[in-house]
Amino acid sequence: MRLFMATLSTETNTFSPMPTGLSGFEDFYLRHGTATQDPPNLMTEALHLWRAKAEALGWEVVESLAAIAEPAGLTVAGTYDRLKAEILGDLTAAGGADIILLQLHGAMVAEHVEDCEGDLLQALRGLYPDAIIGVALDLHCHLTERMRAASDLMICFKEYPHDDATPRAEELFDMSLRLSRKDIQPVMRIYDCKMLGLFLTKQGEMQNVVQEMNALEREPGILSVSLSHGFPWADVADVGARVLVITDADPELASRVAEQFGRSFVARRDAVTTDYPSIETVLAELTPQGAAPVVLADMGDNSGAGAPGDATFLLRAMLEHGFDNFASGLFWDPIAVRLCQDAGEGAQLQLRIGGKLGRESGQPLDIEAKVMAIRSGLGQHLGPGLEPLGTMVWLKLAGDVDLVINDLRTQVYHPEAFEQLGIDLARKSVVAVKSTFHFYAPFARIASKVIQIGSPGGSCPDFGRFTYTRGGQDCWPQVLEALE
Template sequence: MTMRLFMATLSTETNTFCSMPTAMSGFEEFYLRHGTATQEAPNLMTEALHVWRSRAEAEGWEVTESLAAIAEPAGLTTAPTYEALRGEILSDLDGADGADVILLQLHGAMVAEGVEDCEGDILAAVRARCPGAVIGVALDLHCHLTARMCEAADLVITFKEYPHDDATPRAEELFDMARRMLAGEITPVMSVFDCRMLGLYMTKEGEMARIVQEMHALEETPGILSVSLAHGFAWADVADLGARVLVIADGDAGLARQTAEAFGRSFYERRQALTKDYPSLDEALESALREGANGPVVLADMGDNSGAGAPGDATFMLREMLERGLPGVALGLIWDPMVVRICRDAGEDATLSLRVGGKTSPFSGNPIDIEARVMRIASGLGQHLGPGLEPLGCMVWLRIGEDTDLVINDLRTQVYHPEAFEQMGIRLAEKRLVAVKSTFHFYAPFRAIASRVIQVATPGGASPDFRNFDYRRGGAGLWPFVDDPADMLLDENAAQKSLV
C-alpha cells in the first residue's frame, strides 16, 4: 500500500500590541503559494517542505503539497484572512481524501481575531478529519506552546537555534519520527513543562549555546526521542506566554515528564544569567563612538524589528544620529512605501526633500524631514537568512550630506544580512556606524564585518524592555515581572501540565 503524505506551511508571528492588522495582503506581498513552494528555492519556513517532499519520495510515498503562506509579523490576523488560509489547508486535505502522515511547518505564535491559538485550532481540525493519521508539526521556537497543539498532534518539535539556521535538520528529525511511528517502531508520548519565563535568548554564544548542547545530549538518552525549548514570543498578550520545555519519549510517559521537568527547572535556575540588559540609545551611541576604527560598529535597533511585529518605520535611532551629526552612517531598512514611490517617480540622481518614517503608530516616533540624493533604486533583490533567500521588495538608497546612507524599502522586513546594503552599492567596511532594524537574526553575518555589535534597547513596538507593554493575559505572572515565580511553577505543573 502506498503511504500518503500531506504537508503545508502557515507562518506569521502576531504582535498583539501592534495596531496594523495582518491581512491577506501581508501574505500576498511576502510569500503565498498554493501547492507549488517546493518548485522554487526554499526560504526559512519552506525548507521543511523541501525536506519532507524529498524524503517521502525516496520512501515511495505519494505527496500532497498544500498551502505555503508567510507574512511578516504584524498585529492580529483578520478573521476572514485566517478563515481563508485555514480553510485552504483543510479543503486540500479533504480533496486528498486524508493522509497517513500529515506534516506541518507552522509558526506557533499566530493570533487571529477571535482565535488566540491558531496553530492549536488548525491541528485540532486536522485531527478531527484524520483521527488515525500520524500528525507532526515543526514550530518556530518563538511560539506559544499550547496544550491544544500537543493534544492534537502526535509529534511537536521546535527550532533549537536562534538565529534560526536549523529548520532543515529539525524537518529531517520530524520526518524520521513520523516514519518510525507509522512503521510501528516507536510510540511517541509528549510532556510539556512551563518555565514561567519571558525573555530573549540568542543561542549562538554563552549559556544558551550550552543549553542547546545539553538538549542534543539529552536526545542521546535511551528512550528520549526529542527535546525542544520553546522560547515563547514576548510581544503577545496571550494566556500561554513564556518558555516551555517539550520532551518526546518513546512510550514512557514518566520519562518524558521527568526529563521535561528536570531540564525546565535547570533552564529556570539560570534565568538571571540568561537575562541581558541592553543599553539605551544614548549609552549605545556613546559607547560606539569610543570605539577605534577597526571596521564599523553595528547597532541593532531592536525596538523596531518588524520581524517581531514592530512597524519598521521608527525614527528614534535615525533622529539621534542626525541630531548628533555622526559621521559615516548607514541605516536600514526603513519601511516607507510613500518615500519609495516618490523616489521611483523622481528617478536615480534626483535630489529631493523627503519626510521619512514615523508614520505608522506612536511606536514609530515622528517623521524626519531630510534633503537627500537618490543614489540607487532596485527591485527583486533578496537577503540570506541561513540558506534561505528572503525578499526585500523595492529598495531605495538615499544619501544625506557627504556620508549618511539610508536604505528605504516598501516591504516590511528586518535586516538579516549585509547584502541588504551592499547589493545596493553601499560599502559597509567604509562606515563608522551601521544601524540595522533587527534583534538577533542579523548577528552572525554582521559580526563578521563589525569591530563590535551593540544591541540597543530602542523604543518601539518590539522593545526588549517588556515593561513598556501591558500584559493582561499570561505575562504579568512571569519572570522578570515576578522575581521568583517558582511556587507558580510547581502549582502549574502539579496541575497536570503533562500532556500524555
Template sequence: MKLFIATLSTETNTFCTMPTAMSGFEEYFLRHGTATQDPPNLMTEALHIWRARAEDLGWEVVESLAAIAEPAGLTTRACYDALSGEILADLAACGGADIILLQLHGAMVAEHIEDCEGDILARVRAQCPQATIGVSLDLHCHLTEKMLDASDLAILFKEYPHDDAGPCAVALFDLAHKAHQGLISPRMAMYDTRMVNLYLTKTGAMQDFVSDMTALEAQPGVLSVSLSHGFPWADVADVGARMLVVTDGNQALAEGLAQQMGQRFFDLRNAVTTRYVPITEALTAIDQTAGLSVLADMGDNSGGGAPGDATHLLSAMLDRGMTNFASGIIWDPGVVRICQDAGIGSQLVIRLGGKTGVVSGTPLDVAAKVMNICVGMGQHLGEGEEPLGTLVWLRLANDIDLLVNDLRVQVYHPEAFEQVGIRLSEKSAVAVKSLFHFYGPFSQISNHIVQVASPGGTQPEFRNIQLKKRRVPFWPAVDQPFDEEPAACLT
C-alpha cells in the same frame, strides 16, 4: 503511503495596531501547492525536505498551502478562515493522508482565535484521526496543550537566529516515519519555566544550554528536546518559555526531563538573557570603538510586529552629529514611490519614516540623493532567501546612507546593504532594524555589536509588558514567580 504537507506562518504582536490581512501574505509569500517549485525560504525549507525524502521512498506527496506574512497585529477573521480552510479543504480533497507534516509558526493569533496553530492541528486531527501528525514550530511559539493533544510529534527550532530549520525538518520526518511504522511511540510533555524574554543561542550560557538539549537527545528513550522561547509581545494565556520533551513510550520520563530542564533554565535566567543598552549609552560606547560598529534597533523590528518606520535611533544619531554611517531597512512605501518617480541621481527633500503611529516617533525631513533603486532583491536567512521588495539607497550629507523599502522585513544579512552599493566596510557604524537574526552574518564583519533598547513596537523592557491574559506570574515582572499563586481567570 501518502504524505500531506503545508505551511502557514506569521507571528502576532497583539500590541500592534496594523492587522495581518491577506495582503500581508500576498506581498511576502503565498503559494497554493507550488512552494517547492520556488527556492526555499525559512518556512518552506521543510516542505522541500519532506517532499524529497518522501519521493525517495516512493510515497505520494500532496502539497497544500504555503502562506507566510511578516509579523504584525491580529490576523483578520476572513484571512485566517480562508488560509486555514484551504489546508483543510486540500486535505479533504485528497482523501486524507497516512502522515501529515505541517510547518507552522506557533504564535499566530487571529481576531477570533488565540491559538491558531492549536486550532489547525485539532481540525486536522478531527478530519484524519488515524494519521500520524507532526508539526515543526518556530521556537518563538506559544506552546499549548491543544497543540500537543492534537499532534503525535512537535519539534521546535533550537537556534536563534534560526539556522537549523533544515535539521529540524529532517528530524520530524524521520520520527514521524518511525511512528507510523510502529517503531516508536512518541509521548510529549512540557514545562512552563515562567520566563518571558528573548534568548540568543549563539553565545555563552544559552549556547551551552542548546548543546545540552542536543546531547540529551542521545540518551536512550529520548526522541527530542526543545525549548519554546515564546513570543513576548503577545498578550495571550500561554505566552512564555516552555520546555518540551518527546520520549519513546515513557510519559513519566518526558515529564521528569521537561521539569528538570525547565527548572535548570529558570536557574540560568540571568545568564541566558542579554543586556539591552539605552540609545544614549550605545552611541557613547561606539564613539570609543575603531572599525565598524553594529547597532541593533531592537524596538523597531518588523520581524516582531513593529512597523519598521521608527525614527528614534536614526534621529539620535543625526542629532549627535554622527557621520559616515548606514541605517536600514526603513519601511516607507511612499518614499520608495517618490524616489522611483524621480529616478536614480535625483536630489530630493523627503519626509522619512514616523508615519505609522506614535511608536514610530516623528518623521524626519531630510535632503537626500537617490543613489540606487533595486527591485526583486532578497537576503539570506540561513540557507533560505527572504524577499526585500523594492530597495532605495538614499545618501545624506556627511556620507550617511539610508536603506528604504516598501516591504516590511527585518535585516538578516549585510547583503541587504551591499547589493545596492552601500559598502559597510567603509562605514564607522550601521544601525539595523532587527533583534537577533542579523547577528551571525554581521558578526563576521564586526566584533562590536550593541543591542539597543530603542523605543518602538518591540521595545525589550519585558518587565513592563502588560500581559493581562497570562494567569501565571512570570520573570522578570516578578523576581520569584514560583513563589506566587496564579491570578484568577480573566473573562
C-alpha cells in the same frame, strides 16, 4: 503511503497596531501547492526535505498551502479562516493522508482565535483522527496543550538565529516514519517555565542549554527535547518559555525530564538573558575604532518581531549627536519609496521619513536627500534561502550618511541588504540595522564591534513597557514570584 504537507507562518505581536491581512501573505510569500518548485526559505526548507524523503520511499506527496507573512498585529479573521479552509480543503480533496506534516510558526493569533496552530491541528485531527500529525515549529512559538493534544509529534528549532530548520525537519520526518511502522509510541509533555525573554543560542550559557538538550536526546527512552523560547510580545494565555519532551511510551519520564530541564533553565535566568543599553548610553560612549564599522542593532524596531519598521528614534539621535558617516536601514516607508520612484535616480528631494504608524514609531523625520539607486527583485540571505526585500531606495544625506528605505516590511539579515545597492559598508564608521539577532553572524564578520540597543519601539526588549492581561503578568521578570 500518502504524505500531506503545508506551511502556515506568521508571528503575531498583539501590541502592534498593524493588522495582518491577506496582503501580508501575498506580499511576502504565498504559494498554492507549488512552494517546492521555488528555492527554499526558512519556512519552506521542511517541505523540500519532506518531499525528497517521501518520494525516495515511493510515497505519494500532496503539497498544500505555503503562506508566510512578516510579523505584525492580529491576523484578520477572514484571512485566517481562508488559509485554514484551503489547507483543510486540500486534505479532503486528496482523500486524507497517512501522515500530515506541517511547518508552522506557533505564535499566530487571529482576531477570533488566540491559538491558531492549535485550532488548525484540532480541525485536522477531527477530519482524519487516524492520521499521524507532526509539526515543526519556530522556537518563538506558544506551546499549548491544545497543540499537544491534537498532534502526535512536535519539534521546535533549537537555534536562534534559526540555522537548524533542515535538521529539525529531518528529525520530524524520521520520527513520523518510525511511528508509521509502530517502532515507537511517542508521548509528549510540556513544562511551563513562566519566563519572558530573548535567548541567543550562539553564545554564552545558551550554548550549554542547547548542548544539554542534545545530550538528553541520547538518553534511553527520550526521543526529542525542545525549548520554546516563546514570543514575548504577545498578550496570550500561553506566552513564555516552555519545555517539550517526547518519550517512547513513558509519560512519567516525559513529565519528569521536562520539569527538571525547565527548572534548570529557570535557575539560569540571569545567565541566559541580557540587559540591553539605551540609545543615549550607546551614542555617548561610542568611539568607532579600526577599519571595520561598529554595527548597532535597533532592536526596538524589528519588523521580524511585529514592529512597524519605521521608527526614527535611533536615526534622529545619531544625527543630533553629529554622526555623519553611517548607513542605516531598512526603513519601511512605501510612500517615500513611491516619491523616489516618481522622481528617479539622481533626484534631490525633501522627504519625510518614518514615524507613520503610531507612537512606537516616533516622530517623522524631515530630510533632504539624493536618490542614489532604486532596485526591485533583490533578496537577502537567511541561511541558505533568500528573503525578499521589495523595492529598495538608497538615499544619500549630507556628509556621508546612507539610508535604505523599502516598501516591504522585513528586518535586516545580511550586509547584502545594503551592498547590493552599491553601499560600501567598509567605509562606514557605523552601520545601524533594524533587527534583533538574525543579523548577528553575517554582520559580525565585517564589524569591529556589535552593539544591540534596547531602543524604544514595538519590539523593545524591555517587557516592562508592555501590559499583559492574559498570561505574561504571571511570568518573570514581571513577577519574581513566578519562579519560586
